[in-house]
Amino acid sequence: MHNEKEIIERILSGDAESFRYIVDEYKNLVFSICLNMTRDWFEAENLTQEIFIKAYNSLSAYRFMGLKTWISRIAVNKCIDNNRRRAKRLEELTSPDDMPEFYIEGESLVEEHLIQEEEKETIIKLCESLPQIYSSVIKEYFLHSKSIRKIAAEGGLNEKTVETRLYRAVKMLSNKWKEAQNEAL
Structure with missing residues (x-):
């Protein structure tokens, strides 16, 4: 069951257990991307789970152009979104009015x-x-x-x-x- 198209067709026809193959095959790659982009072990674990959920829910939109590339792109985009949200939260928490005078940019x-x-x-x-x-x-x-x-x-x-x-x-x-x-x- 290593044929990408066959696996995806089985998943789309209701065999959700076949998705385990995709997770097993790409979880290290996705985790590595997340860890490199977040530099946070536990956040990378959470993002990895979210990415596979997103991949599963988006599988019907997949166009058989390289599963590894597709999942990697989802991972990178999810991490970028996560980092933006994190930066925005940090910005909200550290508005200039709240900073002491000795704060260095x-x-x-x-x-x-x-x-x-x-x-x-x-x-x-x-x-x-x-x-x-x-x-x-x-x-x-x-x-x-x-x-x-x-x-x-x-x-x-x-x-x-x-x-x-x-x-x-x-x-x-x-x-x-x-x-x-x-x-x-």
Whole structure:
């Protein structure tokens, strides 16, 4: 079932489960685009889900001109829209009347970048603190953009085992992230 046209026709005829193939095939690509454009791990995860929902709902408009390109374009456009909304919210929250006199133009962007870099380092450290069977899977999947199938093949594992480890790793990472945020307060 690797024929793009056949898969899409099956989805459009009501076989929603066939969409799983598209998600499995392109989720690393979409997540990478989102992470590169937002520099925020958790926002990238949320956007990735929204992008696949949008792709599913827009599938009837797809013209069989390269599924990878089409999904990538949806991802880029969604991230651009998200960044615009985020910038607008930031602008509304930081109107010049609310700024202290010592505020330097662009300082908030530098600060935001530093915070994002700090968060990225924290996430990597938290990944490394996970048990090895989980840290290796999460790094291969998210940092190296490998598919579950490829991770399973390289590790001599069953795909379901990799999926389970990845699910548990994300859950553990999320809990560790929350703990780290609470400790920072």
